Amino acid sequence: MEQTAAPKPSSLPVITPLPVSSPSRRPFYQLLLRDKRATAGLILLVLIVVATIFAPLISPYDPQSQKYDILQPPSTTHLLGTDDLGRDLFTRILYGARISLFVGIVTVALSLVIGVVMGILSGYYGGWIDTILMRYIDLQWAFPNFIIAVYLVAVFGTGLLNVIVAVSLAFLDDFARVTRGMVLTLREEEYVLAARSLGASDLQIMLRHVLPNALAPIIVLATISVSYAILAEATLSFLGLGVKPTTPTWGLIVSDSRSFFSRAWWLGVFPGLAIMLTVLSINFLGDALRDILDVRN
Amino acid sequence: MQRYIARRVLQAVIVIWAVGTLVFFMLRAVPGDPIQALLADVDPGSADAIRAKLGLDQPVHVQYLFWLRNTVQGDLGQSLYGSHVSVNRIILEAVPRTLSLATLAFVISFALGLAAGVVSAVKKYSLIDHILTFAAFIGISVPGFWLGIILILVFSVGLKWLPAIGYEPLSEGIWPWLSHLILPALAAGLPFSAAIARITRSAMLEVLQQEYIMVARSKGLKERKIILRHALRNALIPVVTVMGISLALLFSGAVVVENVFAIKGLGRVLIQGIINRDYPVVEGSILLVAVFLVFTNLAVDVVYTMIDPRIDYES
Numbered sequence: 001m002e003q004t005a006a007p008k009p010s011s012l013p014v015i016t017p018l019p020v021s022s023p024s025r026r027p028f029y030q031l032l033l034r035d036k037r038a039t040a041g042l043i044l045l046v047l048i049v050v051a052t053i054f055a056p057l058i059s060p061y062d063p064q065s066q067k068y069d070i071l072q073p074p075s076t077t078h079l080l081g082t083d084d085l086g087r088d089l090f091t092r093i094l095y096g097a098r099i100s101l102f103v104g105i106v107t108v109a110l111s112l113v114i115g116v117v118m119g120i121l122s123g124y125y126g127g128w129i130d131t132i133l134m135r136y137i138d139l140q141w142a143f144p145n146f147i148i149a150v151y152l153v154a155v156f157g158t159g160l161l162n163v164i165v166a167v168s169l170a171f172l173d174d175f176a177r178v179t180r181g182m183v184l185t186l187r188e189e190e191y192v193l194a195a196r197s198l199g200a201s202d203l204q205i206m207l208r209h210v211l212p213n214a215l216a217p218i219i220v221l222a223t224i225s226v227s228y229a230i231l232a233e234a235t236l237s238f239l240g241l242g243v244k245p246t247t248p249t250w251g252l253i254v255s256d257s258r259s260f261f262s263r264a265w266w267l268g269v270f271p272g273l274a275i276m277l278t279v280l281s282i283n284f285l286g287d288a289l290r291d292i293l294d295v296r297n
Numbered sequence: 298m299q300r301y302i303a304r305r306v307l308q309a310v311i312v313i314w315a316v317g318t319l320v321f322f323m324l325r326a327v328p329g330d331p332i333q334a335l336l337a338d339v340d341p342g343s344a345d346a347i348r349a350k351l352g353l354d355q356p357v358h359v360q361y362l363f364w365l366r367n368t369v370q371g372d373l374g375q376s377l378y379g380s381h382v383s384v385n386r387i388i389l390e391a392v393p394r395t396l397s398l399a400t401l402a403f404v405i406s407f408a409l410g411l412a413a414g415v416v417s418a419v420k421k422y423s424l425i426d427h428i429l430t431f432a433a434f435i436g437i438s439v440p441g442f443w444l445g446i447i448l449i450l451v452f453s454v455g456l457k458w459l460p461a462i463g464y465e466p467l468s469e470g471i472w473p474w475l476s477h478l479i480l481p482a483l484a485a486g487l488p489f490s491a492a493i494a495r496i497t498r499s500a501m502l503e504v505l506q507q508e509y510i511m512v513a514r515s516k517g518l519k520e521r522k523i524i525l526r527h528a529l530r531n532a533l534i535p536v537v538t539v540m541g542i543s544l545a546l547l548f549s550g551a552v553v554v555e556n557v558f559a560i561k562g563l564g565r566v567l568i569q570g571i572i573n574r575d576y577p578v579v580e581g582s583i584l585l586v587a588v589f590l591v592f593t594n595l596a597v598d599v600v601y602t603m604i605d606p607r608i609d610y611e612s
Contacts, residue, residue, distance in 0.1 A: 139312060139315055139316070139319075142312050142587075142590060142591055142594065143316075143545065143587070143590055144542075144545045144546055144548070144549040144590075146549045146552075146553075147545075147548075147549045147552065147586060147590070150552070150567065150568070150571070151316075151320060151583060153571065154320070154324070154567075154570075154571040154579050154583070155320065155323040155324055155327055156327065157327070227438065231438075231440055234440055234442075235440060235441070235442055235553055238440075238442045238553075238556075239442075239553065239556055239568050240568070240572055241568065241571060241572070251440075251442075254440075254442065254443055254446060255442075257446070258446070261446075261449065261450065261454055261461075262454050265450055265454075268443070268446045268447075268450065269447065269450070271443075272439075272440060272443030272446065272447070275440050275443065276435070276438050276439050276440065276443070279438040279439075279440075280434060280435065280438040283434060283437060283438050284434065287434075
């Protein structure tokens with residue numbers, strides 16, 4: 001550092017720290033809990049996650065056991081009734097939540113990591129990397145995520161792993177797009193230029209200076225995407241494009257219920273309600289996050 | 298404008314070609330031979346004959362050139378199954394069903410969403426606004442296939458008002474056609490109307506704060522006229538902007554809902570094709586779905602210029 005301290009240009013704006021009492025400086029969780037939607041969503045989601053984890057403690061039944069009377073309506077012994085093979089519906093829904101939440105979180109984590117890396121590379125380096133990646137992203141952008149997932153299942157085939165790959169690839173373009181957009185504006189910021197002039201490497205700049213400042217919209221997108229990924233997995237399962245038919249997933253239970261429409265309404269109604277409540281809780285949370293983190297739609 | 302449309306049509310054709318090509322090669326890159334799977338328990342010896350007949354014994358690049366030539370000439374090949382019905386025929390039968398369903402779903406859900414959004418904005422923070430906002434949240438969270446099942450349970454099994462499944466062509470009369478489509482259209486459209494309602498609400502709220510609305514009020518115009526003539530027309534612009542995305546969502550909703558209501562439209566043909574690994578059918582219907590989506594987007598952008606003459610596409 002041979003540089004001698006240059007006299008401060010007088011035109012630089014004076015930066016005054018925000019007063020501590022300003023609402024934007026409140027701890028994040030306080031802002032979240034002040035929001036009614038977020039609180040409702042969080043409570044619902046925590047309940048669902050806890051029930052899923054402790055499923056064996058909550059339900060005395062085995063999700064595969066067929067030893068109960070078939071097509072029993074909801075009662076005190078079988079809270080949500082039994083299905084055509086005499087399995088307890090409540091227990092099957094509880095265990096089904098494991099697949100739904102697992103697929104929802106894993107797929108979004110995958111598409112987030114790949115999409116963000118693509119977006120950063122594309123936005124930061126530009127040039128031919130940007131051209132190639134963005135051509136692909138534009139192609140995918142022309143189609144709804146769910147249709148992309150169906151296309152990919154058509155290619156890869158069904159099964160849990162294939163569904164995870166298909167859904168994560170289907171959601172990739174959203175993350176790449178949002179990240180690239182943020183990086184394009186951030187890379188011209190003065191603190192990035194400052195870091196570069198101090199000799200920071202590309203990797204350091206990307207990870208330490210660009211990425212943290214691009215996080216807000218990515219977090220919001222990730223939250224909303226979990227709900228759409230859960231819907232996508234349920235829909236694929238419903239269509240017979242999802243996991244193995246023996247696995248209790250919400251989509252499959254609804255699909256199987258169709259043969260017993262007139263005799264057993266509960267078989268179709270409750271698993272769908274479970275999907276809706278889960279997706280609703282995540283959407284509430286995502287919507288509140290969007291407001292709190294001040295992300296434009 | 299004409300140059301803009303020409304450029305967009307060219308782009309659309311390229312997107313459709315790229316999708317078709319990607320799917321073509323990806324389907325052939327995955328391990329597993331559909332013909333073998335098809336004949337495993339019938340007659341393994343005839344596999345070669347069928348492969349030769351369908352051209353599947355050629356190298357992939359030759360197959361691709363054949364496929365490209367045939368597709369450009371409007372021939373989508375034959376089903377691998379049964380009497381090898383032409384994919385063109387399957388799809389020609391399917392398209393009117395999907396179009397009917399999507400159109401009706403669009404009309405119902407757009408009207409519902411717009412009305413809900415306007416009411417919500419005009420009665421901001423009232424009870425009805427809260428109820429509508431909550432309903433919209435439910436709407437975007439509800440799985441379309443489940444909504445379809447609930448509608449069948451209530452209106453077909455319970456009330457016996459409408460048929461549960463199937464499709465009647467328009468040539469059989471308006472009511473048979475419509476009665477089979479109302480429930481599927483609602484199932485495919487309600488999530489879409491929730492999205493429209495939310496966008497309309499926020500767009501209306503923004504417009505209602507503008508000075509020209511105050512001017513209209515101070516001129517003593519009727520509130521109804523202010524809302525419909527001055528506010529809604531300007532609020533429509535952001536609504537139409539997102540309509541491309543929303544229409545695509547509506548369309549993917551229709552793909553799913555067809556499978557609930559046993560309507561043999563494009564969505565059902567596609568899903569059945571995937572389950573049966575009937576590759577020509579899968580390729581053909583994917584291509585058609587792509588054509589649908591890409592040209593809907595194009596149409597939305599053109600409509601956009603008609604609503605908002607300020608937009609200039611030439612630059």
